[in-house]
Structure formats: structure tokens, C-alpha cells
Amino acid sequence: MPPATTKFGIGRVPPGVMLLEVAFFAIGPMLAQTSPPAASSPDLSGFWERRDEAGSGSFGGTLEKIPHAALKPEIIKANRQAAERAARGEVVSVASKWCGTNLYPFFMQHSAVWEIVQTPNEIAQVPEVHTFVRHIYLDGRKHPDAALLQPSVNGHAIGRWDGDTLVVDSVGFVGGGATPGGGRTTPHSHLVERFHLFDGGKQLSVTFTWDDPTVYLKPHTYELTYHRSDSGTYAFEEYCHADDPAQGASVVEPKQK
Amino acid sequence: MMRLDGRLFCGLAVVAVAALAESPTSHPNFTGFWELRFDSKNVPPAALTATMAAEDRDVQYQLDVKAIRWCHFFGVPYVMEGATLDILENQSGRDIVISSSLRSPARHIYVDHRGHVNPDTFDPVSNGHSIGRWEGETLVIDTIGFSSEGLTAIPGGGRRTPDSHLVERYRLLDGGNRLSVVFSWEDSKVFAKPHTYEFRYYRAPKGTEAREFDCSAADTERAKFLTEPPK
Numbered sequence: 403m404p405p406a407t408t409k410f411g412i413g414r415v416p417p418g419v420m421l422l423e424v425a426f427f428a429i430g431p432m433l434a435q436t437s438p439p440a441a442s443s444p445d446l447s448g449f450w451e452r453r454d455e456a457g458s459g460s461f462g463g464t465l466e467k468i469p470h471a472a473l474k475p476e477i478i479k480a481n482r483q484a485a486e487r488a489a490r491g492e493v494v495s496v497a498s499k500w501c502g503t504n505l506y507p508f509f510m511q512h513s514a515v516w517e518i519v520q521t522p523n524e525i526a527q528v529p530e531v532h533t534f535v536r537h538i539y540l541d542g543r544k545h546p547d548a549a550l551l552q553p554s555v556n557g558h559a560i561g562r563w564d565g566d567t568l569v570v571d572s573v574g575f576v577g578g579g580a581t582p583g584g585g586r587t588t589p590h591s592h593l594v595e596r597f598h599l600f601d602g603g604k605q606l607s608v609t610f611t612w613d614d615p616t617v618y619l620k621p622h623t624y625e626l627t628y629h630r631s632d633s634g635t636y637a638f639e640e641y642c643h644a645d646d647p648a649q650g651a652s653v654v655e656p657k658q659k
Numbered sequence: 660m661m662r663l664d665g666r667l668f669c670g671l672a673v674v675a676v677a678a679l680a681e682s683p684t685s686h687p688n689f690t691g692f693w694e695l696r697f698d699s700k701n702v703p704p705a706a707l708t709a710t711m712a713a714e715d716r717d718v719q720y721q722l723d724v725k726a727i728r729w730c731h732f733f734g735v736p737y738v739m740e741g742a743t744l745d746i747l748e749n750q751s752g753r754d755i756v757i758s759s760s761l762r763s764p765a766r767h768i769y770v771d772h773r774g775h776v777n778p779d780t781f782d783p784v785s786n787g788h789s790i791g792r793w794e795g796e797t798l799v800i801d802t803i804g805f806s807s808e809g810l811t812a813i814p815g816g817g818r819r820t821p822d823s824h825l826v827e828r829y830r831l832l833d834g835g836n837r838l839s840v841v842f843s844w845e846d847s848k849v850f851a852k853p854h855t856y857e858f859r860y861y862r863a864p865k866g867t868e869a870r871e872f873d874c875s876a877a878d879t880e881r882a883k884f885l886t887e888p889p890k
Contacts, residue, residue, distance in 0.1 A: 447751040500877040501730060503762060517767070519747045519756045521690050526747055528756055528765045535758040535765050537745065537869045554871045633753075634773060639764045639784040641808075644876035645729040 443563050444599050447520040449631035450606055452513055465511065471583040471612075471622035481584055501642035501649065504533040505579030505587060506556045506572075507610065514640065515631050525561060525568070531640050538570050545573050553577070553589055568597040581612055583622055590614050604630050686793045687831045689755070692863035693838050694743045699861070705816035705854040708847075719812050726809050728885045730874035733763040734785025734809035735802065735825065736842065739858065741810075745869055746838075755791060755798075760870040763809070768800050775803055783821050785809040798829040814842075815856050817849040836862050 454464050473481070496502065509516055509529035516529040527536040536556040545551065545558050557572035572595070577588040596609040611623040643649055726733065733741060742760040749755065758765035763785065770791040781788060783806035791800045802825040811818040823846040830839050838860040845853045875881065 445751060447749045447753070496877065500875070502875065502877070503873055517754075517756070519749045519754075521747050521750060523690075524745075524747060526745070526756060526758065526765075528758065528767075530764075532762075534760075534762060534871045535745070535756075535869070539868070543866060552870070555873065556871070558868075633771075636769065636776060636788070637764070637767045638782070639732060639786065641782075643729060643731060643808075645725070 443568075444566050445520065445603070446518045446525070446568065446597060446599065446606065449515045449517045449635040449637075450628035451515040451631050452511070452626065453629050454513075465582055468582040468624040469622075471581070471585045471617075472619040473584055474617060474619060477585070477617050499644070499649070501532060501644040503555055504529075504531050506533070506536065506575065507581060507593075508579060509533060510608065510610075510626060511582060514638075515635065517637065528637070530638050532642055538568075545571075555579075557591075557593065564596075566598055568595075570595040570597065581610075581622070582626075583624055585612060585614070585617050585622055587612075588614055588616050590616050606630070686798070687796050687835070688748055689746045689798070689829060689831070689838060690748050692743055692745050692867040692869075693860035694863050695740060695858060696861055699859050700740075700814070700856070701859075702814045702856040705813065705844075706851040707816055708849060708851050711817055711849050719818060722818075723810055723812060724885060726811075728876070728882055730762065730876045731809045732785040733761055734811070735766065735787060735805070735819065736813055737761075737810035738763050738766065738786070739840070739842075740814070742870075742872060743863055743867065744860065758869070760872045762872060762874045770798075775801075778804065782806075787823075787825065796830055800827040800829070801825075802827070813844055813849075813854065815854055817844065817846070817854060819844075820846055820849060822846050822848055832859065838862070 452464070497504070504512075509527075509531045512529075512531050514530040516527055519526040519528060523539070523541040525538040525540060527538070529535075534555055536559060538559040538561040540561050540563075543560060545560060551558060551574045553574050553576040555576055558574040559570050559572040561568055561570040563569075570593075572593040573591070575587045575589060575591045575593075577586075577591070579587040581587060591612060591614045593613075594611045596607075598607055599605070600607055606628040607625055608628070609623065609625045611621050612618065613621045725731075738757070738759055738761060741763075745758050747756050747758075753769065753771045755768040755770060756765050757768070766786045766789060768789040768791040770793075772792075773790060775790060776788050781804050783804050785806055785808045787802040788804035789800050789802040791798055793799070803823075805819050805821055805823050805825075807820055811820070813819060823844060826843045826845075828839075828841045828843075831837070832839050839857060840860065841855060841857045843853050843855045844850060
């Protein structure tokens with residue numbers, strides 16, 4: 403979609419329009435005290451959900467479409483060892499058993515819907531799954547100095563509009579999260595995301611590019627798409643109680659040596 | 660192109676101003692970070708039912724300890740006082756989201772004129788189901804559908820239950836630098852009459868950032884600290 407353009411150029415204002423402009427100047431301060439002005443940027447707000455268009459319902463097919471990351475040898479070795487343990491029945495899923503916080507970008511791959519709340523100075527991604535709201539600041543602030551940056555599950559995210567595309571730059575992850583394509587997050591991870599609408603605003607594309615010299619041989623890029631949920635959608639809360647016997651029994655403990 | 664004279668434009672301007680005055684977006688905007696301070700709470704004691712008044716105080720204490728130790732979602736009302744709030748009004752006008760640094764779900768307040776969800780199909784949750792409407796410059800939020808999960812103690816006494824009904828009234832004070840929220844709880848099994856209290860939040864400084872107060876139920880040292888007597 404091309405960027406919005408003004409109909410009248412500067413110096414081409416018809417005489418009667420001046421009155422209208424005066425009226426708007428008069429109410430300008432009033433609006434400033436109330437709601438923000440209508441945004442000219444695309445409206446990403448709403449609930450978004452993934453649909454398994456390539457698989458049989460488990461999202462396996464969708465994830466298989468994501469290219470393999472060019473990983474450092476030590477990461478490949480660690481992934482292979484983890485796969486071998488899983489093949490032996492050692493299902494290591496501490497986060498599931500203990501209802502641990504899901505690390506970004508987990509909820510972007512999950513089937514549960516997540517919401518975009520959009521304001522001129524901040525966009526929030528609000529997931530249903532067990533984690534924190536992700537705050538993307540659009541007010542021109544920079545990332546904190548590395549010495550002051552407190553690592554967090556969602557990282558420190560700042561955004562800007564590049565035409566109709568929201569570009570989000572994130573650093574400061576706690577690390578330990580898995581990324582599609584075989585990688586993982588670390589405190590050295592740097593993520594650039596590009597959000598843009600297509601299909602008349604019914605779908606949202608997010609292109610992720612991860613860069614991390616401790617994990618990747620070169621930046622790893624993949625795209626996920628989301629469908630806009632129905633207008634009456636409302637948020638659930640993902641129930642997970644680590645003291646619920648059913649939750650603990652849902653995960654097989656790894657064999658102890 | 661159609662030509663319009665100055666008189667017609669003047670008329671259009673008046674219409675435009677009138678329309679904006681009645682526009683659903685002409686209400687105050689609460690978007691921003693808000694924090695409580697030492698003088699932010701006006702909480703009178705609640706008038707409890709006889710059953711609740713007779714309850715051993717240890718009952719609520721044990722419920723709270725369990726919720727914290729096991730990292731349950733805290734829910735309303737604790738999310739309104741546990742950490743700095745980030746209130747965001749979606750530019751679409753559909754909802755207002757209130758989040759905090761706590762590892763507890765954000766509150767969604769639907770202001771698009773929808774009603775409450777059907778209780779026959781809605782699973783109760785720690786924040787309940789909230790719908791909002793504007794009364795002049797006051798946002799009135801109506802919440803039902805609570806679960807009994809999380810930190811359920813209500814300031815002033817009593818606790819949130821699945822039968823609780825909460826009405827909140829939000830309005831700006833002091834030129835937009837403070838936010839008043841008046842909470843009114845009704846629950847025939849808990850309160851002898853509606854319980855009302857007020858918090859006044861201060862607008863946080865520009866540049867404030869959200870934090871993440873994580874919670875690990877697997878941390879045995881933390882569990883000991885929370886459940887064993889101090890040494």
C-alpha cells in the first residue's frame with residue numbers, strides 16, 4: 403500500500419479553506435488534552451492468530467517451512483544431543499512442568515492469539531500464554547547503555563515506521579529461548595522485525611532477522627504470517643499451576659544418572 | 660472540482676467542531692505509565708458479612724502465600740497495586756489494556772459496546788471479564804467472571820470470589836498528572852454492603868519503561884523463604 407499523501411500542496415489552499423483551518427487550530431489544544439490524533443500509520447491493532455495452512459493441525463508443517471539457520475558448530479552439536487535425549491524418552495521440559503515464563507519469541511509461534519495494542523508512542527504485544535506483555539517504544543528513545551540494560555524475557559524493543567512497515571529493533575534478551583530454524587536466544591541476540599499488513603489488513607506478516615555471533619554464522623531470517631481474529635474476540639488467561647498434580651504429571655521427568 | 664464559497668466552509672467548520680465534541684474519541688486519554696505513592700490510597704475497612712468477619716485471618720494469609728509461592732496469576736485487585744501500571748488505549752477504540760511488571764495477565768477492558776460474555780461459556784479468570792463505557796470524562800469499568808485464583812485479598816478486607824462484581828471509575832485529576840480510580844466491590848457472601856475505596860496514581864516520568872518481575876516456582880530456595888518461619 404502506498405504511503406498516504408495530502409491532497410492539497412502547500413500554497414495551494416482554496417480561499418474558503420482558511421476558515422476551516424482556523425477552526426481546527428482552535429480545537430487543536432482541546433484535542434491535545436484528550437485523545438491522541440488519528441494516526442496516519444497502518445492500524446495493526448487487534449487480535450492476531452496463526453493458522454496451520456501447511457500442516458495437519460499441529461503447526462508442524464508451518465514450522466517446517468522455516469529455513470534452517472546457519473548455526474555455529476557447537477550449537478549444531480548441542481541441538482543433536484538434545485534430539486538424541488528426546489529420542490531416548492528423556493523429555494526435558496522444565497518450563498512446562500513448572501509453568502515457567504515463556505521466552506520471546508515463543509508466543510509468536512504459538513497457536514494462541516495475541517493482541518496488538520497500538521498508540522502513537524508505544525505498541526504492546528499482549529499474549530495469552532504465560533509471559534509478559536512486550537512493550538515496543540515508538541517515542542524516539544534509544545536502547546539503554548549496555549551497562550544499564552537489564553536483560554528481560556522480551557528484550558528491550560524500540561520501533562519506527564518505515565512507510566507502512568513497523569520496524570522493531572530488540573536487544574537485551576535473558577537468553578535460553580528457542581528460535582525457529584534451530585537457533586536460540588542469548589544475551590548477545592539482536593533481533594530486527596518488520597511488521598506489515600497485507601490482504602487488505604486481514605493478515606499480518608512479521609519478518610524476523612536474528613543476529614548473534616555466538617549462535618549464527620550469518621543472520622537468520624524467516625517470516626510468519628497471522629490472521630486477524632474476529633472483531634468480538636476476547637482474551638483468555640492460560641491456566642498453568644505448577645502445584646496442580648495434573649500439570650506435574652503432564653511431563654516425563656528426565657532419567658537421573 | 661466542486662467550488663465552495665467561504666460561508667459554506669464556515670458552516671462545515673462549525674459542523675466539524677460539533678462532531679468532534681461528540682466524537683467517541685474526545686474523552687480523556689489515560690495512556691501512559693502510572694504509579695502509586697505513599698499517599699495514594701484511601702481505603703476504609705470493609706463491612707464484611709458475619710461469616711467473613713469470623714474467618715480466621717490465617718485463611719487469607721495461607722491463600723496468598725500459596726499463590727505467591729506457586730507463581731499463580733495474581734489477578735484483580737492486586738495487579739492494580741503490585742507494580743507500576745502501563746495503561747494503553749488502543750487507537751482502534753476497541754479496548755484499553757492495563758499491564759504491569761508482574762507476571763500476571765494484562766487486563767483487557769472492551770469499550771466497543773459489547774456486553775459481558777455468556778457465563779455459561781466463559782471460564783472464570785483472575786482478571787475477570789471487563790467492559791467499559793464513558794460517562795462524560797469518567798471511564799466506568801464493569802467486571803464479572805472472576806476466578807478464585809491468585810492474590811484474592813481486597814484492600815480493606817474481604818476477598819475476590821467467582822460471585823464478585825467490581826465497578827471502577829477512572830478520571831484524571833491535576834491537569835492529567837494524576838489518575839483517580841474508585842473501586843466498588845459487591846459480593847453478597849463477602850460484603851454486608853458495597854465496599855468502596857480509592858487509589859490515586861501519579862503519572863510516571865517520561866521515559867519510564869516496563870520491567871519484568873519474573874517468578875519461578877521451581878526455585879527451592881525461594882519456596883523455603885516464602886513458606887518457612889524467618890530464622
